[in-house]
Amino acid sequence: MNLINKKVTHKHFGMGSIVKHNDTIIEIHFASENKKFVFPDVFGKHLKLHDKSDANSLDEIIQKKENERKKEEWKKEEERKLQRKNQELRLEHNKLMKNHKLHSESQMVFWCDSEEQKSSLSEWKVFAGEVKSGNNKGNPNKPIRLHQNSAVLLTAVDSSEKDRRILGVYMVNEDFIGKLCEDGYIPAHSKYKLLLTEQESEQMYFWKYYANEKSPHKMTWKTGKYRYFENSLMAQILLDIVALKDNSKDRELAQQFFEHFCKMNQLTEQDLPKPNGALMRI
Structure with missing residues (x-):
């Protein structure tokens, strides 16, 4: 908008003529001197254009700038609110980390369908599903028992439930706390994650280790994508995976995984019982 030579009246300096202006500064020649002002802020309360058409156009510019200011x-x-929320979450996170007490069944076994078998082992995360009923119906499940000491066992069924195979296993992400999980996704630790080969998987049956408490001889999953199980059972599984690994690099990682898991769950190899799942009781 070109305002050069346009006539104006200032509240204190009287009539004048615009000699220069850009997006931020306007210079006006009054009777005795030139004055510079902030553009377009000076208009409205202190300065008025004589030309009504120019004044209307300027009002639109001022309104646009005001809208941009309000938007900014x-x-x-919103950024401050987000920062406050993140700070509150971090404080809650640190409090939960500090005050965490080990739960004896803070491990998860997850049932992967055909599509999840690929995604879970490539992306190294699983989705805990959605709440099926109640006030939170449709919201993501919160895996509330999972903490830094937790691992997720990935399994699949080809035909019969008794043949449920272990596909892989991972510790949860270093900072993961199930109680604070909002999206239902359970990400893996940056280091501790193990993939079993097809041949290894065929030697690792979940029901060799696990038994339903109420029906210890039955191998039934019923409903749901996951269930929790004992820390010591997960340690047994990890120990057997170490024995399975032929590749020295894979075996070393599996051994480190096992030792890290036992440390996080206050377990020792000597205290672990032999596998006694439903398959062992047939």
Whole structure:
């Protein structure tokens, strides 16, 4: 908008003529001197254009700038709210980390369908599913027992439930706390994650280790994508995976995984019982 030579009246300096202006500064020649002002902020309360058409156009510019200012203020306020929320979550996270007490069944076994078999082992995360009923119906499940000491066992069924195979296993992400999980996804630790080969998987049957408490001789999953189980059972499984690994590099990682898991769950290899799942009781 070109305002050069346009006539104006200032509240204190009287009539004048615009001699220069850009997006931020306007210079006006009054009777005795030139004055510079912030553009377009000076208009409205202190300065008025004589030409009504120019004044209307300028009002639109001022309104647009005001809207942009309000939008920027709103954006900054939203950023401040987000920062406050993140700070509150971090404080809660640190509190839960500090006060965490080990649960004896804080391990998860997950049932992977055909599609999840690929995604879970490539992306190294699983989705805990959605709440099926109640006030939170449709919201992601919160895996509340999972903590830094937890591992997720990935399994699949080809035909019969008794042949449920172990596909892989991972410790949860270093900072993961199930109680604070909002999206239902359970990500893996940056280091401790093990993939079993097809041949290894065929030697690792879940029901060799696990038994339903109420029906210890039956191998039934019933419903749901996952269930929790004992820390010591997960340690048994990890120990057997170590024995399976032929590749020295894989075996070393499996051994480190096992030792890390036992440390996090206050377990020792000597205290682990022999596998006694439903398959062992037939």
